[in-house]
Amino acid sequence: MSTNQKARVVIVDDEEMVITSVRAYLELETEFEIHGFTEPEQAVKHMESHLVDIAVSDYLMPRMSGIQFLARAKQIQPEASRVLLTGHADKQSAIQAINEVGLYQYVEKPWENAQLLLIIQNGIERSNLLRELREKVSELDTAHSSLKNVQKRLLQAFL
């Protein structure tokens, strides 16, 4: 995990009380930068212009469900980890979420703070590793293509 950059957490729940409680806990225990949204559309807008490490979303919300939101989040920032925090305790929605949006974790309400924190920390680490991996891959790609160029020039010089 990069140490100089604060981890960025997005929390989406149509109930303000959930955001306030989770925020208060995370701000007390961590140095994370917390962005809370009661409107999933606002969270989507935020993610279009700001890098995010993890998005935690409620399931049942007016206008846009948690699964729809996380699907959008996946499109915008595929490396950001996605967590569904839901009181809607049915297996069907969990399975749907895991299959459709490549969910990182599924947490049931009422949530356990320590458990949620652990999941968020691991999720942040995961997204950082994914980003690092992508950087390394692109570095490798660049190195590879410049090597190829050198090889080509060498061949041209000799032939």
Add this chain to the structure above:
Amino acid sequence: MSQPDPAGAANELTSLRAKAEKLTAQLAEEHKMAELGRLLAGIVHEINSPIGSIVSNNQVIIRSLEMLKNALASGDRTALEKAGRQVETCLSLAAIDKIACERISEVVRGLKTFVRVDSADLRKADLNQQIASTLKLTHGQFKGRVEIETDFGELPPVECHASMLNQVFLNILVNAGQSIEGPGKITVRTRVEGGAVHISIADTGSGIKPDDRSKVFAGGFTTKPVGVGTGLGLSLSKRIVEETHGGSIDFESEVGVGTTFHIRIPVEQKKKAAG
């Protein structure tokens, strides 16, 4: 060949009738339990968020108080400033706890009116209030999908078996919600009309097919999949409204547009002869 026995046949008929009545009552009770089961799922969802908040806030408040205690003991200026800021957070969390507790209480109150033990008693009730608490119970099922609009007129207290009427409202509301695929709207309207209260519940659902309309109030008729509908709800509702309260229940429906149920309950109940 045995001789016909009119007395024996009459006895048999009476006992058969008693059996049928007992079975009908049993079915009605089973239907109520099935509805309650479905409701409970919604209620669990309704109170999970406030409970999660309260538990989390409690932890934060305890941690903050410990911080404050240590800061006060040490007298360290930065620690005191930090603790002071944390006190502000705690105040807002305490305010949230209050809202969360009210939310839970509201749901529990709604549940209580639904399963009142003294349901057999006739009493004066505010039907707007009854409908409002029934709506609270269905909130979890509809949330995020179905918008509820209420248009409550001023109503006189209505002499009724309130918990039985709540079952009727619940039934029609749940049906309305289930008839809506995807997003939609349910409008509940109450008005006084002469000596009766008129409650209309309109949905923007799939509507009732013309062929099915005559069967809607028949016991055992359902278009819902197994496990979703018992096919008893509306026949039971009709009995509660018409036989128990001397009111009326009917509906208008258009396929693809929606259905509106009209329930009329007299404000005063006729004194029963046995009284």
